[in-house]
Amino acid sequence: MVEATEMKAANHDTNSPAGEQRASERANILARVREALSVAAPADHGEAAAASSIPAVLPAVGATFEDHVALFQKNAVELRAEFKVVNDASDLVAELKRLAAEAGWRQVATHRGELTDAVCPALGLPTVTAKSGADKRELERCDAGITECDALVAQTGSVVVTSRSAGGRALSVLPPHHVVLARREALVAGLPDAFALLRVRYAANYPSMISFITGPSRTGDIERILVLGAHGPKRLTVLLLATPP
Amino acid sequence: MSAPAVQFHHDADRLATDLRHRELVHTALSKYEVKRDEMKARFQDWQGARALAAATKRKAISQLDRHLEQLARGLEARGTKVHWASNGRQACAIIVGIIKARNARLVVKSKAMTAEEIHLNEALEHAGFEVVETDLGEFIVQLRGEAPYHIVFPAMHLVRGEIRDTFATKLHDAPSDNPEELTMVARRVLRQKYVEADVGITGANFAVAETGMVSVTENEGNARLTAALPKTMITLLGIEKIVPRLEDLALFLPMLATVGAGQLISGYNTMYGGPRQPGEADGPEEFHVVLLDNNRTALLADAEQREALHCIRCGACLNVCPIFRNVGGHTYGTTYPGPIGGVITPHLRGLQDWKHLSYASSLCGACTEACPVKIDLHHHLLQNRRNSAAAKPSWWQKTAFKFFVPVANRRGLWKLVTRGGRLGQRLHPLIKGSRLDPAYCWTKTRELPPVAKQTFKEWWRQRK
Ligand code: SF4
Numbered sequence: 176m177v178e179a180t181e182m183k184a185a186n187h188d189t190n191s192p193a194g195e196q197r198a199s200e201r202a203n204i205l206a207r208v209r210e211a212l213s214v215a216a217p218a219d220h221g222e223a224a225a226a227s228s229i230p231a232v233l234p235a236v237g238a239t240f241e242d243h244v245a246l247f248q249k250n251a252v253e254l255r256a257e258f259k260v261v262n263d264a265s266d267l268v269a270e271l272k273r274l275a276a277e278a279g280w281r282q283v284a285t286h287r288g289e290l291t292d293a294v295c296p297a298l299g300l301p302t303v304t305a306k307s308g309a310d311k312r313e314l315e316r317c318d319a320g321i322t323e324c325d326a327l328v329a330q331t332g333s334v335v336v337t338s339r340s341a342g343g344r345a346l347s348v349l350p351p352h353h354v355v356l357a358r359r360e361a362l363v364a365g366l367p368d369a370f371a372l373l374r375v376r377y378a379a380n381y382p383s384m385i386s387f388i389t390g391p392s393r394t395g396d397i398e399r400i401l402v403l404g405a406h407g408p409k410r411l412t413v414l415l416l417a418t419p420p
Numbered sequence: 421m422s423a424p425a426v427q428f429h430h431d432a433d434r435l436a437t438d439l440r441h442r443e444l445v446h447t448a449l450s451k452y453e454v455k456r457d458e459m460k461a462r463f464q465d466w467q468g469a470r471a472l473a474a475a476t477k478r479k480a481i482s483q484l485d486r487h488l489e490q491l492a493r494g495l496e497a498r499g500t501k502v503h504w505a506s507n508g509r510q511a512c513a514i515i516v517g518i519i520k521a522r523n524a525r526l527v528v529k530s531k532a533m534t535a536e537e538i539h540l541n542e543a544l545e546h547a548g549f550e551v552v553e554t555d556l557g558e559f560i561v562q563l564r565g566e567a568p569y570h571i572v573f574p575a576m577h578l579v580r581g582e583i584r585d586t587f588a589t590k591l592h593d594a595p596s597d598n599p600e601e602l603t604m605v606a607r608r609v610l611r612q613k614y615v616e617a618d619v620g621i622t623g624a625n626f627a628v629a630e631t632g633m634v635s636v637t638e639n640e641g642n643a644r645l646t647a648a649l650p651k652t653m654i655t656l657l658g659i660e661k662i663v664p665r666l667e668d669l670a671l672f673l674p675m676l677a678t679v680g681a682g683q684l685i686s687g688y689n690t691m692y693g694g695p696r697q698p699g700e701a702d703g704p705e706e707f708h709v710v711l712l713d714n715n716r717t718a719l720l721a722d723a724e725q726r727e728a729l730h731c732i733r734c735g736a737c738l739n740v741c742p743i744f745r746n747v748g749g750h751t752y753g754t755t756y757p758g759p760i761g762g763v764i765t766p767h768l769r770g771l772q773d774w775k776h777l778s779y780a781s782s783l784c785g786a787c788t789e790a791c792p793v794k795i796d797l798h799h800h801l802l803q804n805r806r807n808s809a810a811a812k813p814s815w816w817q818k819t820a821f822k823f824f825v826p827v828a829n830r831r832g833l834w835k836l837v838t839r840g841g842r843l844g845q846r847l848h849p850l851i852k853g854s855r856l857d858p859a860y861c862w863t864k865t866r867e868l869p870p871v872a873k874q875t876f877k878e879w880w881r882q883r884k
Contacts (some may be wrong), residue, residue, distance in 0.1 A: 343701030344648035396557035407641020
């Protein structure tokens with residue numbers, strides 16, 4: 176009886192045949208799971224007792240902001256990503272302009288955000304803004320995608336973006352060069368810190384996508400030889416603002 | 421012998437003596453081994469990480485019913501449609517139904533072993549859709565009409581020249597055999613497909629019960645694009661992929677990359693909880709998650725081997741397995757090769773038809789040691805052997821034991837036989853390796869170990 180009401184609650188369309196089947200398969204699978212679990216598994220190999228905490232087993236991270244900058248830098252080099260710490264918003268603009276000139280950007284894509292709004296217009300380039308109804312083909316033609324981020328993870332050299340904070344899903348992966356703008360507070364020591372930050376920021380209502388991006392797109396599928404830019408960006412540039420804008 | 425066993429023996433015989441194949445596997449894996457060990461060493465406590473991962477998975481599976489309900493609730497709260505499939509046929513029907521209802525034609529797909537398991541591509545093509553694999557390795561094997569060779573490195577068995585030839589015949593675009601140029605050919609072809617496709621299908625590496633999300637690991641960005649551009653996104657995953665909390669990924673993502681590919685963390689680790697939400701710039705209008713049982717609950721019911729469901733499909737046990745390295749991935753004739761395949765395939769596809777995979781092991785235990793979630797793989801292989809023999813004893817084993825038991829139980833007879841063995845070995849070279857040799861199966865490719873000059877008893881007596 177309890178089963179049946181549960182099934183109804185989860186499937187709004189139980190009156191259609193397909194909906195009914197879906198509901199019953201749900202009940203069938205859960206019933207098989209419960210039946211199977213009614214016999215306890217043999218004792219573990221002592222893991223539960225031995226288990227320490229996640230931060231204590233993961234690679235070491237330093238204690239200070241400088242340690243974390245250095246560690247992120249080291250990881251970025253290994254990953255063939257570019258990483259630069261800039262002092263203030265005007266340095267950030269100068270750095271973007273340098274990148275634009277060097278790579279010959281003709282058109283860029285970005286999204287509305289405090290940092291992007293502050294620096295992107297200064298580029299003076301035609302700009303596609305990711306918003307609902309934007310054309311994916313147009314986004315594909317841009318030379319670079321400039322986004323904000325939620326976190327930089329020193330431990331792994333990862334950039335954390337979400338569909339809410341970084342202009343949706345395609346902006347950070349479709350253009351051939353992804354430029355990330357990060358605030359000082361975004362730099363965290365390890366992966367557990369990044370997840371903790373996401374929880375504080377979004378727990379009430381998570382975005383539909385959270386992505387940990389580590390280095391430019393890569394593949395080793397042909398003879399295990401590293402090639403960058405398999406499908407996503409060939410270049411990843413991370414610019415960290417050392418002071419608030 | 422079952423048909424899969426006949427095929428296994430035939431292919432294993434051929435490949436075990438193929439030196440080019442051995443060389444290929446060796447080169448592909450030697451680079452990986454160096455990087456894997458380097459990344460493991462970066463962990464402050466790799467053994468502690470394994471213990472923690474094993475304990476976490478144990479918790480996830482021991483309350484699988486609760487976790488699955490929690491996962492479904494979380495996903496549904498964000499507007500995801502959750503489907504439940506008891507077997508592969510149902511899962512294929514659900515997915516075909518979704519695509520048909522959208523009048524879609526072109527489907528892009530990122531790597532999913534679960535989809536291989538249920539032969540999803542055949543079902544989709546049969547229903548008249550065009551399916552394009554977007555992971556480079558999968559794209560290559562799809563063009564060649566082959567199955568993936570390895571669960572992490574699908575095109576590991578091919579060299580660049582072969583890939584160039586495939587591109588030349590199938591795509592009419594193969595500038596050279598340079599891996600970079602070949603990758604760019606695939607990039608160009610597939611970019612168009614992402615933009616045009618109506619439906620994107622992905623697998624998933626983890627499902628977070630607490631927050632209602634699936635997590636997809638990849639390096640190329642193809643899964644990101646598959647989940648970003650088409651209007652409908654479908655994710656197919658086995659019900660065992662559960663982890664309880666979001667923070668658990670902080671442990672599993674780097675462990676998976678370390679032993680799976682020799683990276684500290686993979687290029688893209690992405691958690692999806694729903695279709696595009698209000699205020700988000702893009703993303704699919706619909707998100708469907710298909711939860712697949714397909715005999716996983718049968719494995720769950722075997723309490724002794726339940727922990728095989730902790731597998732995160734990293735492929736580490738394949739990479740260290742002397743049998744896998746000699747007979748190669750295709751020989752197994754099923755989706756999951758290597759030690760983990762030997763453990764779970766008999767549960768997923770039938771014990772008597774697939775028990776031979778549980779015998780395809782030297783029981784060296786390298787797999788158990790390599791496994792990041794500490795699955796006791798080689799003991800589970802033994803349990804499968806025991807269970808299959810108990811369910812269906814083989815006549816020749818029964819006969820052999822009928823002769824062996826009385827001999828082993830009578831001291832005098834035993835002495836006679838061991839003496840005879842020593843004498844026999846002296847005469848053995850006369851027939852060694854020929855068809856007359858009773859040990860032909862062994863001696864056609866290997867040396868027999870010498871019978872000891874004295875028995876332990878004789879040695880002991882002498883010592884005194
Ligand atoms: S059994 Fe262990 S080593 Fe093998 S693929 Fe699964 S998780 Fe990896």
